[in-house]
Amino acid sequence: MDSVLQYILTAPAHVNAKIKLPASKSISNRSLIIYALSGRKTLPENLSDCDDTQVLITALRDLPETINIHAAGTAMRFLTAYLSVTPGKHILTGTDRMKQRPIGILVDSLRYLGADITYTEKEGYPPLCIQGHQLEGGALEIPGNLSSQFISALLLIGPVLKNGLILKLTGTIISRPYIDLTLCTMREFGAQADWTDIDTITVTGKPYQDRPFSIENDWSSASYWYEAMALSKNSQSMVQLEGLTDGSKQGDSVVKYIFNLLGIKTSFASTQPGKATTVTLRRHPCLLSRLEYDFKGSPDLAQTLVTCCCGLKIPFKFTGLSNLRIKETDRIAALETELRKLGFIIKDENGDTLYWDGEQCEASLAPIDTYEDHRMALSFAPLSSIFPHLRINHPEVVSKSYPNYWNDLRTAGYRVEESGE
Numbered sequence: 191m192d193s194v195l196q197y198i199l200t201a202p203a204h205v206n207a208k209i210k211l212p213a214s215k216s217i218s219n220r221s222l223i224i225y226a227l228s229g230r231k232t233l234p235e236n237l238s239d240c241d242d243t244q245v246l247i248t249a250l251r252d253l254p255e256t257i258n259i260h261a262a263g264t265a266m267r268f269l270t271a272y273l274s275v276t277p278g279k280h281i282l283t284g285t286d287r288m289k290q291r292p293i294g295i296l297v298d299s300l301r302y303l304g305a306d307i308t309y310t311e312k313e314g315y316p317p318l319c320i321q322g323h324q325l326e327g328g329a330l331e332i333p334g335n336l337s338s339q340f341i342s343a344l345l346l347i348g349p350v351l352k353n354g355l356i357l358k359l360t361g362t363i364i365s366r367p368y369i370d371l372t373l374c375t376m377r378e379f380g381a382q383a384d385w386t387d388i389d390t391i392t393v394t395g396k397p398y399q400d401r402p403f404s405i406e407n408d409w410s411s412a413s414y415w416y417e418a419m420a421l422s423k424n425s426q427s428m429v430q431l432e433g434l435t436d437g438s439k440q441g442d443s444v445v446k447y448i449f450n451l452l453g454i455k456t457s458f459a460s461t462q463p464g465k466a467t468t469v470t471l472r473r474h475p476c477l478l479s480r481l482e483y484d485f486k487g488s489p490d491l492a493q494t495l496v497t498c499c500c501g502l503k504i505p506f507k508f509t510g511l512s513n514l515r516i517k518e519t520d521r522i523a524a525l526e527t528e529l530r531k532l533g534f535i536i537k538d539e540n541g542d543t544l545y546w547d548g549e550q551c552e553a554s555l556a557p558i559d560t561y562e563d564h565r566m567a568l569s570f571a572p573l574s575s576i577f578p579h580l581r582i583n584h585p586e587v588v589s590k591s592y593p594n595y596w597n598d599l600r601t602a603g604y605r606v607e608e609s610g611e
């Protein structure tokens with residue numbers, strides 16, 4: 191049998207560190223597509239070193255006949271749109287999991303606009319064969335309830351469509367802050383793109399302009415430091431996070447308000463609009479007895495809060511989780527299975543809700559499996575404050591968004607050792 195890399199984690203008595211977070215992969219990948227569509231002159235600064243961005247950099251640079259974007263959802267969806275308007279024929283594929291992540295809504299929309307896309311294996315799923323050519327653009331409807339990445343992908347190519355784009359979103363709109371992040375990033379490059387009605391976005395067929403652009407660091411990655419602070423239960427703990435902005439356009443910056451409820455206070459070294467600065471996290475007493483939150487706008491924070499609330503023994507009801515089952519893994523099932531190993535019985539209902547009413551079982555303390563999902567490893571690691579010698583299988587998965595995570599934990603005083611098993 192192949193040996194599995196496993197880390198054993200022990201948390202320090204108090205957490206203390208200054209952390210250079212990775213850049214946002216969401217902003218990196220949007221600005222890379224815009225860079226490619228605007229003449230490839232000025233490369234965006236502070237691009238993320240994570241797998242999901244590196245794979246897109248390589249794909250856009252080499253544009254080989256077969257492009258394998260591995261596990262990167264944004265790269266898969268954004269490239270599908272990009273290749274549809276770029277001359278040449280390409281096969282776009284990814285990991286086995288990527289081949290199970292739906293893309294039919296995006297393909298249908300692009301085909302409606304005249305794109306030439308065929309499925310090479312299963313209808314509705316990657317791999318895709320895309321023959322690119324100039325598209326005219328126009329008006330169309332698209333469901334907003336499965337993944338905002340389909341909408342962002344279409345918006346990103348809007349400025350290069352002759353007649354621009356009018357998108358009317360139908361159904362519940364999930365991950366809406368990511369749509370707004372796309373629009374903001376596009377406008378940084380001179381695009382005319384905005385909401386023109388409650389459910390409608392209009393993009394003018396006015397080309398992007400080449401501009402210098404610097405990428406903010408990643409608020410989703412910051413969430414694991416909020417969790418580490420909350421679970422450390424030591425008033426001396428303090429973490430500083432570099433490269434974040436007060437008033438960030440990243441939806442996951444809402445993490446500062448959620449953790450405020452859990453006693454973690456955020457202060458910004460400077461509050462100059464749009465300027466990245468250092469953020470300091472400090473602990474205050476947490477008097478919360480139960481947490482309810484709707485994660486519809488920030489699905490990537492769900493694992494952080496589920497693991498954190500279990501560790502703090504705060505019962506919760508979290509809604510808006512409907513698309514967690516189609517991410518890197520079925521995150522609902524993964525959370526239920528792995529938290530049981532630590533003695534927490536969490537349950538799901540209605541396809542979009544996870545709750546914990548305080549029910550516990552005997553903890554086996556078996557190693558935590560990560561299911562090729564970076565956020566499983568990232569969110570379980572801070573639980574080592576509650577469960578010393580916590581074991582995590584396949585810790586290397588973190589490279590999808592946060593390659594330096596384990597080193598950063600070491601800097602903060604955590605013992606991170608390779609298992610000798």
Ligand SMILES: O=C(O)C1=C[C@@H](OP(=O)(O)O)[C@@H](O)[C@H](O)C1
Nearest residue numbers: 216264337338339365368489490
């Ligand atoms: O556009 C983006 O950068 C992202 C959108 C979200 O996906 P969904 O829109 O599929 O929820 C999020 O989960 C993902 O990590 C990044």
Ligand SMILES: C=C(OP(=O)(O)O)C(=O)O
Nearest residue numbers: 261262263264490517518
């Ligand atoms: C869902 C995620 O990424 P993607 O969909 O881009 O693979 C994520 O990073 O949590």
